[in-house]
Amino acid sequence: MRTINIGGKKIICDDGENLYKALLRGGINFNASCGGVGTCGKCYVDIDGVGRVKACQYSVKEDIALSLSVQKIEALTKGMLRDVKADNKAACIAADIGTTTVVAYLIKDGKIKDAISSVNSQKPYGDDVITRIKYTIDNEDGTDRLHSLIKNQIKQMVSELSERNGALVSDMAIVGNTTMLHLFAGVSPASMGVAPYTPKFTELKKIGNATLLPSLSAYVGADTVAAILASGMHLSDKKCLLIDIGTNGEIALGNRDKIITCSAAAGPAFEGAQISCGTGGVAGAIDSVKINGGITYTTIGGLPPVGICGSGILDTVAQMLKAGHIDSSGYFEDEILYIADGVSITANDIRQVQLAKAAIAAGIGTLVELSKTDLSEIEVCYLAGGFGSFLNKQSACDIGLIPKELLDRVVPIGNAAGMGAVLWSVSDECKKEVQGITDKAEYFELSESSIFNRLFIENMAFE
Amino acid sequence: MSILSEISENLQKGRAKNVKELVARAIEEKYTAKEILEEGLLAGMSIIGEKFKNNEVFVPEVLIAARAMNAGSEILKPLLAEDGVEAVGKVVLGTVKGDLHDIGKNLVRMMMEGKGLEVIDLGVDVSAEKFVETAIAEKAQIIACSALLTTTMGEIKTVVEAVEKAGIRDKVTIMIGGAPVTQSFCESVKADIYTPDAATAAEAAVAAIN
Numbered sequence: 326m327r328t329i330n331i332g333g334k335k336i337i338c339d340d341g342e343n344l345y346k347a348l349l350r351g352g353i354n355f356n357a358s359c360g361g362v363g364t365c366g367k368c369y370v371d372i373d374g375v376g377r378v379k380a381c382q383y384s385v386k387e388d389i390a391l392s393l394s395v396q397k398i399e400a401l402t403k404g405m406l407r408d409v410k411a412d413n414k415a416a417c418i419a420a421d422i423g424t425t426t427v428v429a430y431l432i433k434d435g436k437i438k439d440a441i442s443s444v445n446s447q448k449p450y451g452d453d454v455i456t457r458i459k460y461t462i463d464n465e466d467g468t469d470r471l472h473s474l475i476k477n478q479i480k481q482m483v484s485e486l487s488e489r490n491g492a493l494v495s496d497m498a499i500v501g502n503t504t505m506l507h508l509f510a511g512v513s514p515a516s517m518g519v520a521p522y523t524p525k526f527t528e529l530k531k532i533g534n535a536t537l538l539p540s541l542s543a544y545v546g547a548d549t550v551a552a553i554l555a556s557g558m559h560l561s562d563k564k565c566l567l568i569d570i571g572t573n574g575e576i577a578l579g580n581r582d583k584i585i586t587c588s589a590a591a592g593p594a595f596e597g598a599q600i601s602c603g604t605g606g607v608a609g610a611i612d613s614v615k616i617n618g619g620i621t622y623t624t625i626g627g628l629p630p631v632g633i634c635g636s637g638i639l640d641t642v643a644q645m646l647k648a649g650h651i652d653s654s655g656y657f658e659d660e661i662l663y664i665a666d667g668v669s670i671t672a673n674d675i676r677q678v679q680l681a682k683a684a685i686a687a688g689i690g691t692l693v694e695l696s697k698t699d700l701s702e703i704e705v706c707y708l709a710g711g712f713g714s715f716l717n718k719q720s721a722c723d724i725g726l727i728p729k730e731l732l733d734r735v736v737p738i739g740n741a742a743g744m745g746a747v748l749w750s751v752s753d754e755c756k757k758e759v760q761g762i763t764d765k766a767e768y769f770e771l772s773e774s775s776i777f778n779r780l781f782i783e784n785m786a787f788e
Numbered sequence: 789m790s791i792l793s794e795i796s797e798n799l800q801k802g803r804a805k806n807v808k809e810l811v812a813r814a815i816e817e818k819y820t821a822k823e824i825l826e827e828g829l830l831a832g833m834s835i836i837g838e839k840f841k842n843n844e845v846f847v848p849e850v851l852i853a854a855r856a857m858n859a860g861s862e863i864l865k866p867l868l869a870e871d872g873v874e875a876v877g878k879v880v881l882g883t884v885k886g887d888l889h890d891i892g893k894n895l896v897r898m899m900m901e902g903k904g905l906e907v908i909d910l911g912v913d914v915s916a917e918k919f920v921e922t923a924i925a926e927k928a929q930i931i932a933c934s935a936l937l938t939t940t941m942g943e944i945k946t947v948v949e950a951v952e953k954a955g956i957r958d959k960v961t962i963m964i965g966g967a968p969v970t971q972s973f974c975e976s977v978k979a980d981i982y983t984p985d986a987a988t989a990a991e992a993a994v995a996a997i998n
């Protein structure tokens with residue numbers, strides 16, 4: 326038996342137990358994208374008398390005291406809400422279960438009255454869906470455990486919302502990626518972890534007073550369906566593009582006639598993971614950068630820089646290209662550029678950005694080719710999700726993440742998934758529209774697509 | 789510049805057409821197929837590999853260089869066979885079952901071919917049995933598995949076990965890689981070699997055979 330002391334809080338563990346696992350059990354929330362296999366470098370802790378170690382690579386052989394700087398993640402609760410006729414005036418809840426954050430809205434009289442967000446309580450079990458799925462495969466009670474975590478978290482959020490608004494809520498609409506919905510429903514997501522990535526269910530599902538909106542496939546979930554609903558692209562005559570630039574990179578292209586979707590697994594580079602000094606959108610994160618002779622930057626909250634987040638990374642790469650620090654192939658002769666004290670960008674970081682942006686750009690390109698769309702036909706390019714709301718669209722176009730032709734048509738719509746869930750809750754028409762979207766939307770699998778493969782390689786350069 | 793270094797230079801720039809012409813000219817000028825291969829094509833690929841390792845070039849540059857190498861080696865193949873020049877060794881390569889990522893695996897193939905190894909590429913979603921069967925049928929010295937998903941890297945262990953069960957564990961070296969794979973994972977599943985990148989993988993493969 327060993328004791329881990331974290332600033333007064335005590336966790337008891339077995340002799341020789343893995344520190345990362347012990348801390349997880351003790352409720353310590355890491356940003357560990359690799360799920361504790363030693364590769365992502367996000368679980369560093371400072372042990373008194375030992376120094377800085379990766380918790381996942383350390384076994385506890387004596388009583389230790391340590392400190393950690395758990396960073397706070399803020400979720401985006403706002404988004405574009407189109408005008409719909411409110412049929413449902415009763416108090417109800419709409420929730421968006423993201424892999425990273427969970428957002429819940431209290432709706433009354435057809436309007437959002439209050440919103441609340443928190444870090445997904447499953448996060449200690451991995452940053453991305455694959456790592457969570459792996460957890461359910463490796464641990465017999467894995468699905469149950471992740472299920473009860475999210476169920477309790479939602480329950481807590483709902484009771485907090487109803488308490489502080491003195492509202493009695495009845496129904497609840499839930500969106501999220503397909504894995505999150507499986508886990509909320511207590512259904513094993515294991516079959517989505519390996520090819521051919523088959524979900525156990527995609528249709529609309531009722532669990533008690535909760536309704537899970539329908540998904541399209543294992544990697545295009547109800548969150549994307551809801552985002553389409555919020556954007557209104559399914560009602561438009563002209564073609565629209567919708568992109569959620571994130572780990573799974575969901576993309577939809579189409580209009581009232583037809584919508585085609587895909588998931589371009591960009592990875593978490595734009596969330597700061599896999600980038601040497603990367604961090605999420607936390608206080609002190611460098612979020613915008615200019616290179617003009619010297620380097621100037623801003624940080625979130627104006628605090629001293631602690632790292633660099635997605636929008637800052639995007640700016641840095643775009644500015645480095647312009648200033649000639651890197652060439653169009655991504656070659657970075659100097660190998661490292663210091664942006665601020667202790668915050669730098671390395672040649673390897675540039676390569677990670679190239680992979681992530683090439684995946685998104687190739688995903689867009691594949692849908693454009695498949696639907697025989699000319700970029701000039703696309704009326705709006707909606708950006709859903711947190712990163713899409715904070716990025717500098719000029720930088721995004723400069724590095725080729727988004728086609729340059731669309732620069733003037735880029736419209737960030739915030740937490741579109743959450744807004745979609747709200748619309749579904751209040752409007753009968755929207756409920757019908759969701760059905761229409763699932764009928765009309767087609768999922769295209771990028772694995773083994775020769776178009777995607779060609780475009781992925783083509784888009785790796787910065788041309 | 790000698791014609792062989794010209795071949796190497798053009799290969800590095802990915803100029804497939806030039807490489808083809810230069811190889812044909814070198815044959816006319818009575819260089820042996822082995823010389824052209826080793827001092828022209830493989831020398832060029834080696835430099836690309838080194839640059840890839842150092843982040844000087846990236847995936848697209850490696851792909852076009854490899855295409856240029858293939859253009860040259862197509863012409864050389866019959867001559868090499870005639871001269872009785874054999875490959876450095878044989879590798880059975882594939883992405884493990886349940887996984888469809890193949891770009892990293894393809895780079896491994898190119899780099900290995902760039903070291904003069906013969907690579908039998910089984911593609912993606914390859915079962916453990918298929919790896920073993922092919923290794924036995926082809927008398928390969930190396931089985932190389934790529935896995936890009938945390939959920940499919942466990943499949944590597946299945947391959948190691950299948951190799952043991954087939955009774956060829958002492959005859960083949962098992963190499964593993966892909967983004968989520970690490971040295972400690974390699975040790976835990978009792979595979980033989982892990983490398984973080986394709987260029988190092990090719991070097992390690994040659995070293996393992998010799």
Ligand code: B12
Pocket residue numbers: 453455456522544572573588589590591592593594677680681684770771772773778781847888889890891892893895896932933934935936937938939963964965966967968981982983984985986987989
């Ligand atoms: C391109 C890509 C795809 C393409 C695959 C195209 C193809 N033909 O391979 C597509 C879009 C189809 C795809 C699909 C999926 N992907 Co994907 N994909 C990527 C991406 C962006 C790049 C991978 C890559 O090609 N890297 C470049 C190569 C050169 O690097 P590499 O493979 O690591 O190989 C190098 C080394 O590892 C080594 N190596 C490789 N193999 C071997 C073998 C041996 C023996 C040795 C010694 C060395 C070695 O050498 C190589 C060169 O140096 C990564 C994210 C990222 N930024 O890395 C995600 C990623 C790998 N994908 C991921 C996932 C989850 C998926 C999906 C299952 C789900 C999804 N959508 O998110 C789907 C499948 C279903 C679908 N279509 O939606 C995850 C895996 C997460 C995890 N924890 O395991 C990643 C990390 C992104 C993420 N979401 O976080 N993906």
